[in-house]
Amino acid sequence: MSEEQAQLPARPALTAESWATGYWGPTDPELHPAVYAVRERFPDAFVDAISFRDEMTIRVERARLREVIAFLRDHPDQRYNLLTDVTAVDMVRLRDAPRFDIVVQLYSIPNRVRLRIKAGVDDGETVPSLVPIHAAANWMEREVYDMFGIVFEDHPDLRRILLADDWDEGHPLRKDYPLRGFREYVQPGFTKPAPRIRSRLRRPQ
């Protein structure tokens, strides 16, 4: 070991518990300042807050999603000003209702903290769009609409983005959409479509 290597600052030994990469604030929901602020300001919209792998997730009511995120952006102590991601999860195999979860990842550049906001939304319900407060939400919400069929209110330009404009086979990331699509395609050089192989190890569709 060289001299330079000996002078390196000590780092805690690598253990199975040291996977905490990225700072998400206190792991206890009671101590987390963003959870406290949202619960104080929106007592009727706050549903719950859970922590997994040090990541804090706040679940709020669907109709107040934009207000909560605007509040977290403008609050002088929170300042979650970077909208990292907007996506959705089809929860149809994990619970009865509501069907989807809208997942919003936030990051505070001044405080260096991440936060996740979730809101449940059922099939046919709409979600207030985040475009008026974060321009970044534009394409992300278009992608959620494209892949899940969730409609965003007040979105300036809600149309398909990754799939073709005239795509009529539904929304692919829903769990009832088969991996190879609904239609049968005959590949060039073949007379009939390839058989659909159902593996025993694969999760039932």
Added chain:
Amino acid sequence: MVIDFSQPTPVEISEERQLTASRREMVLNMGPQHPSTHGVLRVLLTLDGEVITSCDPNIGYLHRGVEKLGESHRYSQFVPWTDRTDYVAAPSNNLGYVLAVEKLCGIEAPERAQYWRIIMGELARIASHLVWLGTHALDIGALSISLYCFRERELILDIFEKFCGARLTTNMMEIGGFSRPIPDELPEMVRTFCQVFPQGQQDYEDILSKNPIWLSRTRGVGVIEPDVAISYGLTGACLRGSGVNYDVRKAQPYLLYDRLDFEVPLGSHGDVFDRYLVRMEEMRQSIKIIEQCIDQVPTDGDLMLRNSTYTIPPHDTVLTTAEDMQRHFIWVIKGFSPPKGEVYMSIEHSKGELGYYIVSDGSPMPYRLRVRTPDFVNLQSLPYMAQGAMLADVVAMIGTIDIVLGSVDR
């Protein structure tokens, strides 16, 4: 602060961006087979003379449904798919995915593997920036620079080839570390590259940095103000070129980046030229990181986490012990089942923040796998930059975002 949500706030267009009423508009279709769109990007431009009044990027020509495929593959089977999202910096994509799965499982790779992951990630960053610089300058008119850039990139690809046998889609990382040994010549190859590369970078800067054509094509073009950059969710050099200090390696250190000494370059004007300077300085800092890592990395030690249900057992013990042979069989046939939960893990990719969001239901396949690619988000700022600009500058603006359409469309 009270916000009225009854009316959506319109995007404000500054005075000089607004156009006069007496305009004759023409719609120009650019792409998807245009050489300057870096792939299959299609941009619909509405022109008034040579001034752009509106710009509508159409993407999705390379959509392969990577997220849907991830939900039907086991965790370890998805690693090769990450190469195909951003094929210019494949090791960085591997890194982001395996870190997300490791965080979900609650494991961490051995120290030696973490150092080599940093080295490979930084080499991928330099390779990606070289492709960006070569094609970006080629679009604007500097033809010879691309040959210089690909000269140095070849050395990086040789290092990748020596390590894993592949040059482009490397598939080099595995959940829990590396599955392949480090060849004996590899540290020397990396050291040689660190010595050779600064001279090559000097060549690029000699050609470009004081070139009057390059300056007039890039200075003051495609300006993004800091608050607009944050609102558009930009990350990477696009955000730092506007002077906002956000680098995932510094702000949320992963791997061993908290041990290393490097700086984050920031721009001040937010134009194409500042983003060029930021990326050039990032390459210099990457060389600094690689040199520190290659000095500090242990010469022997495990590259793969042992005795974990989530990792593949090493080859030598599979052939000698019954327990590892059984574990290997189960791992290959059935995969592993991480705990139920959800994680979001992001790394600093060469283009910005690359995030993987995984929802696990306790089965061997992810319930939901979301890939947050940086250039998909960064490309949203193109209409903002292009509105009111000249037609010839659109090529410079597409180039400065640094897009790879495989990563935008997924």
